Structures are given as structure tokens and as C-alpha cells.
Amino acid sequence: MNLLTVHDLSKTFTIHAIGRAVPAFTNVSFQLRPGELLVARGQNGVGKSSLLRCLYRTYLPSAGHAIYRSAHGEVDLARAAEVDIALLRKTEIGYVSQFLRPRPRVSAIELVMEPLLAAGADSGEARARAGDWLGRLGLKESIWPAYPSTFSGGEQQKINLARALIAPRRLLLLDEPNAALDPVARAALRERLAALKAEGVAMIGVFHHIEDVHDLVDNEVVLNAVG
């Protein structure tokens, strides 16, 4: 049974100021089952990240369908109500980007705890699990209580990964999750992705270091330049 069936999904950006339509990708189709990892491939600028963002609805798809079988019923991610997308983001679909948005006065460990607190976990349990994640990704315990705005790119990305992967999800969208990581963190991430896959989590990814996850990949979708 497919978790996600994408049919002829397309995205074109209309930029009114210059009166132009800029295509990102056209007519992408694929299917994804629970526990599968699908990789989006293609040269820089062919719309791999845009595809992930369209599925998360940060970008609005221009045409096509993305039928997602949620725990509460079936919806088309391309045209589902905003409240339904908001609910899925809180409970079923996660997006792992390369960039952390630190907030003043929120510590590294608190940022990682937030998705668990939002899901109703108590603060002691959330803190323990957040610490476990940060430890495994190799972030020094001495900086967990510090504010990440001054951290290095690699450290920020570890926090971002922990934050994105800590709450249970049925579908994960991975946008270059290992781009800026050191070898220890890359190995830890690989191990986590393998465990999530074994638990039945479906994933769609764009990878900078595809060799890290090579043997986890079930399928690929190749995007070609358009326009």
C-alpha cells in the first residue's frame, strides 16, 4: 500500500515584477511505500529542493497531485486545506533542511525539545531525549545550554537535525541533511536514518553525500532541466 502517490506534479514560479514564469520542475511522478527511501537526483537547479518544498507545501504546487495516506484519511497534499497541512506537519510529515533558524534566548537543547513539548511530552522526558540526540550527533554537552546563534554551521546543523528527527513521523523530507556535517555526525545520521527506515518511516531525500546512504536507497526520481 502506497503512503504517497505523486502524479504529474509541476511547479512554476510566476514572478509578476518581471512578468515571467520560471519553471522549477514538470510532471514528476513516483510512488512511495512505508519504510522506503526515495532519492531525488539531478544537476544543481533542476528543482530537487523545490519538489520537497512542494510536498511540504512551503511552495504551492502549480499542477498535479500528491495523494498522501495519512493515519486519519487520504488527502492531496497539492490542494489540501491549510489546517490539514498544519496538522500533518505537527504529527506526520517532517522537513529536514540545511538551515537552523536560531531564536534569541532559546538554548540549543530547548530548540531540540520544542517538537516534543508541542506534541505534549513533559519537560523532563523531552530534555532527556533531546540530550540523547545531541550526544549521538556529537555535540559537546558543555554547549547544550548555550544559544546557537554563535555556533558554527556544522554545530547548527546538528541541532537542526536533532530537532527535525526527534518527533515520530511517517514521512520525512530530507533536504541535504548531511551537507555540512563532520564524519562522526554523518555516521550517526546514517545510523538514525537506517533505524527510522526499519521502523517503517518513508523518506524522500536530496543528498550531498549520497555515498553515506547508498545501500538504504530503494528508488530514485531523476529531475531534468526544463524551460
Next chain:
Amino acid sequence: MTLEPRTFDPPRLSDGRPLLTARELRKTYGRVTAVEGVSLEVYPGETLGIVGESGSGKSTVLRLLNLEEPADAGDYRLDLAAYAGENLLGLDRYRRRELRVSQIGIVYQQPHMGLRMGASSGGNVAERLIMAGERRFASLRAAARDSLAASEFPLDRLDDPPRVLSGGMQQRVQLAKAIAMRPALLLLDEPTTGLDVSVQALVLDTLLRLRRERRIATIVVSHDLGVIRTLADRVMVMRGGHVVEHGLADQVLDDPQHPYTQQLVHAKL
């Protein structure tokens, strides 16, 4: 150029009902149409952002929803047992006041609009409770302290009047007053505009924590897209009294559809 906002499927997964439903709100001042055909919903625990430049009608929408001014037309409902099936725009003066005191909290950009600047901060918050009928001194003081603490106001300054407080502290007193009755709806009108950036961040952080802990349906009006990105789940873009675009906050800010929204988003430094 007019573009109809894109329509989506009706909700299929979310079984909750919106706390707030407003349809076709209209408000004119003489010959000037401030708000026309504005419809919106807000769900419990959700934050809706309203953006637009000065004169777009965004603050007028907030005043209509706060029942501060009469609307010329429209339908406005809150999903509360005591007001079931009623268009709130038609409430008499007595019930309007009762609804505003018990179920709607508001924070204004200008503290003097929401506070008595010479009365003590604790007294400003207690006043809200007294209006709702609380008379026992001990309960009043405890409830006011509780509400000020939730707004992260330093309790050793309880007796200071807002006049002598910093802008950030004044906003915390307004917030404490707004949430003192545990309202179903919280309205924020440019709550951090005019504050230093570092103070603004602290106030935003308090608002995020309150939202998580109390699940109040919130509407925040701001011209600051950073504030909207931080607080809002969904965004409505207004221009000339009309809604030109609405959507998930990240979608409206990262993939704006309407020419005006594109201009607004790209004008940001």
C-alpha cells in the same frame, strides 16, 4: 490587477471546529471603505497573522473583532456555549462588554490604549478581574500575580505604574491583563513594534511559550514579516481593505502568489 486567492479542498483530517468564524466584514468611515468582504477563521491554539501596509485595513479588522467599533455588515461568531448561534455584531452593550471582558484579550502597540499608565501594574491586571466580578482581595492578588508571572513580568515591580516601566515591560503588563481571564481569543496589534530588537525577541519568546501552554486562538497584526514568521501558523495579506492572499505562513512568505505580496516580501531588507 486582481487575482482571486486560490481555493483548497475543505478540511478532511482536522475534526476541530474553528473558534472564530467571520464572514464578509465591512467597515466604512464616511466615503472611505476601510474593510470590505473580509472573511476568516481561527482554530483553537492557532495563530493567524495579518500583514499589510498602513491603511490596508488590518488594524480595523482587529478592532471589529474586538467589538470596539460597530461593523457596517458581516457575520462574526465565536464557538462558545454562551454565544452559540449568535452573530456577535448584534450583541447589546451589556453582553458585548461581558464577552470582551471574559473571552477576548487584546494587546495594543501603544500601551496607553490598553493600560492606566499611573495605576500600579498589579492593579491594571486586577482591574480586569474586578470587571469580571471578582471581589475578594486575596484571589485578586493571586490571580494578578499568576497572570503577570505567565507574562514573565518581574514580580518585584508589581506596584510600579506602567508609566515608569520600559516599553518591553509595559507590553508584558498589557499581555498579563489580556490573559488574566483566560480568554478564548487573544488579539495582538503590532505587539512588538517600537521595541528594541533584543527586547522584541524576548516578548516574542514569551508569546510563543504562552501559546504552547494555553492554546489560545490568536490573531497578530504586524507589518514586520519577521514577527509574522515567528508567531503565525497562517497568514492573511490585506491591501486596500481586501484580502489579496492567504496561506500557510511559510508558503505566503517563501512562495507568494499575488503581485502585491511578492512586492511586500521582496521589499524586506
